[in-house]
Amino acid sequence: MTKKIPLLEKTICSILSFTLLATAVTGCGKKDTERKITDPINPEVSTMLSDSQTMPKDYIFKQTDHEGILNKDDYVEYLDYIEGKVRAVTLGKDAKFRYLFVNKDGSNAQSFDLPIDGKEVSDVICASDKDGNLYTYYYTNESCLKKFNNTGNEVLSKTLDFEIYDMYCSDKYGLVLNTSRGIETFSDQPDFTVLIKLEDAQKKFDSDAFYLYKGSKDQFFIEGATSEDVPILAKVDLDNKSFGKTSKVCSERHYSYQSGEGYDLYAKDYNGIYGYDYESDKMTKLLDLDDSCIDRLNFLNWIAINDKELFAATLDFNSNIHFSTLTKVDPADVPDKTMLTLGGAWFTADVTMAANVFNRSSDKYKIKVIDYSDSYPEDELDDVLQAFNQDILAGKAPDIFCFSYYFAPNIDSYANKGVLMDLSSAFAKGGALGDVEILPNIYEMMKTGDKVYSVYPSFVYNTLLMKESAAGGKTFLSLKEYDELNLKDSMDGDKFINTSIQTAGDKFIDWKNKKCNLKCPEFIEILEYAKKLNSGKKKPAASDDEEIAVVDELPTVNSNGILCDEDLWGFNSFTDIEQNELKDKVAILGFPNNSGETTTMITPFNQLCVSASSKCPEGALEFIKSYCTNPAINDVSTFPSDKALFESYMKKATEPAASEEDATVYTNYHEVKLKPLPADEAQKLYDSILSCKAIHRLDSKIDSFVTEETAAFFEGQKSAEEVADVINNRIQTYLNEQ
Numbered sequence: 001m002t003k004k005i006p007l008l009e010k011t012i013c014s015i016l017s018f019t020l021l022a023t024a025v026t027g028c029g030k031k032d033t034e035r036k037i038t039d040p041i042n043p044e045v046s047t048m049l050s051d052s053q054t055m056p057k058d059y060i061f062k063q064t065d066h067e068g069i070l071n072k073d074d075y076v077e078y079l080d081y082i083e084g085k086v087r088a089v090t091l092g093k094d095a096k097f098r099y100l101f102v103n104k105d106g107s108n109a110q111s112f113d114l115p116i117d118g119k120e121v122s123d124v125i126c127a128s129d130k131d132g133n134l135y136t137y138y139y140t141n142e143s144c145l146k147k148f149n150n151t152g153n154e155v156l157s158k159t160l161d162f163e164i165y166d167m168y169c170s171d172k173y174g175l176v177l178n179t180s181r182g183i184e185t186f187s188d189q190p191d192f193t194v195l196i197k198l199e200d201a202q203k204k205f206d207s208d209a210f211y212l213y214k215g216s217k218d219q220f221f222i223e224g225a226t227s228e229d230v231p232i233l234a235k236v237d238l239d240n241k242s243f244g245k246t247s248k249v250c251s252e253r254h255y256s257y258q259s260g261e262g263y264d265l266y267a268k269d270y271n272g273i274y275g276y277d278y279e280s281d282k283m284t285k286l287l288d289l290d291d292s293c294i295d296r297l298n299f300l301n302w303i304a305i306n307d308k309e310l311f312a313a314t315l316d317f318n319s320n321i322h323f324s325t326l327t328k329v330d331p332a333d334v335p336d337k338t339m340l341t342l343g344g345a346w347f348t349a350d351v352t353m354a355a356n357v358f359n360r361s362s363d364k365y366k367i368k369v370i371d372y373s374d375s376y377p378e379d380e381l382d383d384v385l386q387a388f389n390q391d392i393l394a395g396k397a398p399d400i401f402c403f404s405y406y407f408a409p410n411i412d413s414y415a416n417k418g419v420l421m422d423l424s425s426a427f428a429k430g431g432a433l434g435d436v437e438i439l440p441n442i443y444e445m446m447k448t449g450d451k452v453y454s455v456y457p458s459f460v461y462n463t464l465l466m467k468e469s470a471a472g473g474k475t476f477l478s479l480k481e482y483d484e485l486n487l488k489d490s491m492d493g494d495k496f497i498n499t500s501i502q503t504a505g506d507k508f509i510d511w512k513n514k515k516c517n518l519k520c521p522e523f524i525e526i527l528e529y530a531k532k533l534n535s536g537k538k539k540p541a542a543s544d545d546e547e548i549a550v551v552d553e554l555p556t557v558n559s560n561g562i563l564c565d566e567d568l569w570g571f572n573s574f575t576d577i578e579q580n581e582l583k584d585k586v587a588i589l590g591f592p593n594n595s596g597e598t599t600t601m602i603t604p605f606n607q608l609c610v611s612a613s614s615k616c617p618e619g620a621l622e623f624i625k626s627y628c629t630n631p632a633i634n635d636v637s638t639f640p641s642d643k644a645l646f647e648s649y650m651k652k653a654t655e656p657a658a659s660e661e662d663a664t665v666y667t668n669y670h671e672v673k674l675k676p677l678p679a680d681e682a683q684k685l686y687d688s689i690l691s692c693k694a695i696h697r698l699d700s701k702i703d704s705f706v707t708e709e710t711a712a713f714f715e716g717q718k719s720a721e722e723v724a725d726v727i728n729n730r731i732q733t734y735l736n737e738q
Helices: 021-025 198-205 349-361 381-393 411-416 440-445 479-484 493-503 521-534 571-581 617-629 643-653 679-691 700-714 720-736
Strands: 061-066 075-082 085-091 096-102 110-117 125-128 134-139 143-148 154-160 164-170 174-179 182-186 193-197 210-214 220-225 231-237 242-246 256-258 265-268 272-277 282-288 299-306 309-315 321-328 338-344 365-371 400-404 458-462 464-467 586-590 601-604 606-610 664-667 670-673
Touching: 061 309, 075 125, 075 299, 075 309, 085 134, 110 134, 125 164, 134 164, 164 210, 174 210, 182 198, 193 198, 198 220, 198 242, 256 299, 282 321, 338 349, 338 381, 338 617, 349 365, 349 617, 365 617, 400 617, 411 606, 440 679, 479 521, 493 521, 493 601, 493 700, 521 700, 521 720, 571 586, 571 643, 571 679, 586 679, 606 617, 617 643, 643 679, 700 720
Parallel strands: 338 365, 338 400
Antiparallel strands: 061 321, 075 085, 085 096, 096 110, 125 134, 134 143, 143 154, 164 174, 174 182, 182 193, 210 220, 220 231, 231 242, 256 265, 265 272, 272 282, 299 309, 309 321, 400 606, 458 601, 464 586, 664 670
16 A cells, blocks of 8 residues: 655755865775775666666566546545555545546546545545455544445544554454554454554664554564664564564665565665565565656655556656556567766756656667765765766766756866867757757856857746836846845845855856956955844844754745745746736846846756767767757746747747646746736846846855855954955965866
8 A cells, every 4th residue: 555654765955066076086085996886775786887888677667657547636645456456545636535446457447536525634544445445544623534335435433532644454453553552453343452552662663653564465564763764674463462573674775665466565765666575684676767767756656566567656747647557578678779877966856857758769878867876875975076076087987967956066177177078069050959059148158168068958047026116117236225125034144245256257256267356346345245134133042052043045025025036947937926926027136236237147957068988979969959958858847948948938928828727837836826927028037038147156165265254254353355355365276276
């Protein structure tokens, strides 16, 4: 049975940036240059980059989607496979719960509504028996357990004075539950029987909370994590009211589990699905999500039928939900393709999506995504970068480098050392990317001198927006004008300085000519104003030992209701701010400055580079073309750099939606219904974006220089001129080293 669990798999980490390539490329460090990224489940399987040209065939499943069973916005609350039928409970946008029966091939789907009000109940825990009876537990004003027969009629209802976390139907034990009291059983007539108290399990496993899973042959397992976050899996002996041995192999990483024929349990992690045998304590890899071109974030609820068949709720690349059958493919039937590697770390969701979209459509190439952060703890960021660089030194560079908001070494440093391929000829007429027209200013930002080493498939637009009625015709805000707004919420000083440096383009830091110019009156004014922002920032502590942190960025809409510092992710984002947040046409003001310019900025979502040592650059360029131009990857929630795609989304934003359902979109972290954006407002945004000259360079060195040197200034120990001089010299030295 599938159920909702906390996100224990690998998640996208918070904003991370990395140190420069310079020290790692000169060979310092402790790691062996023959380093392998090893799968701890199957240690004999190595993903060392030098060996990754071999097409993987052993863990591939074919996905077949079943249309018409689920509605677009259905949420699958429960999924199981019993007596040859898939059972499911869904919650629709109409706030109705449905109980479904369907064959594993998607045929003969039947359903009926459950008499549960989805407006009052948004979350249910379910279990069904071999006869099709359904038990449901939910909480409104009280905890309630109900039983419905296989036609949807209520046959039992009990009010409870405890909570249920998991429950399963068992031929031998009746209803088996994991509750706030412990592990217990229930049959329709007698009362509940607590077999193992929660406190006994907590004491045994040094854990506060647990999940209960049903395995094959009526076996039950308890899963959790110790106080040190070490995963726990142990068998539950209901007859003897005790626990069996704790799994060693399952303690190596967090999994979600399901039952199915062939193994005691089936396990899923970020990379794939495995069969688990409890007696031998062995995991056997069955399915690799990347090799099967299955997007891990679109792979939702799942169940195992057996070791060659799975059933799941999945999202397609247009966010439509389907039931899908996944069937094992014989390795002999997997066609050969040329393998290319894409390397980086802490990937955003669209990277693996781009690879899966490309892999499904290409009959010549297959992209293997190598995430270096999989092999290192998240607190060893320098080790990840060092491992990446050592592969380059050892001649094992990935074909495609992917740098992002989360993994951002200095690209110029790689380019200067001859590691990257110049792509300018590929963008020329007749080149592999010749028919990909990038927005002209974005293309200029991609350049290093007259060469192009990186490509930005999409970007975020950074600017302040103000109600047009309040802006009074202004196209920018001076520091004085920004200050006179008397904002209750504003950036802290370091954030203000760093953003001012970024949005100034090459005025303060000229990366192309390696010149730093911070010893100037304008930067001194920025330092002085940043100090003013920091003054009086500390808020009352919540307790004697706690100090509330200063906010380091503006809220979506400032407290005075006229200014918005929301990063724009696409035309829908802009439309939402005008129609719902500021409720007015907006003036695009850039970032506060005294230069008299509208200093906006773009942040590339990902930056793609091709290794100069790639054995298949034509395949890498074909992938980059797909990434830039395929609407399934660069959808309306981003600004694509491809001019044709960008303008098509602009046009779409100005047109009425085909239906009321299509007018409801998710943007700016909420679901909202949008009206068409007026054409003149769309053109205003278009013109503003094309006039932008500044790119957000993520560089932890620059940030650290500012933070380290301004501390003394904020505390009154140094003057603004002294601090500007020191920061300027440190940055200039850094630029000279590139």
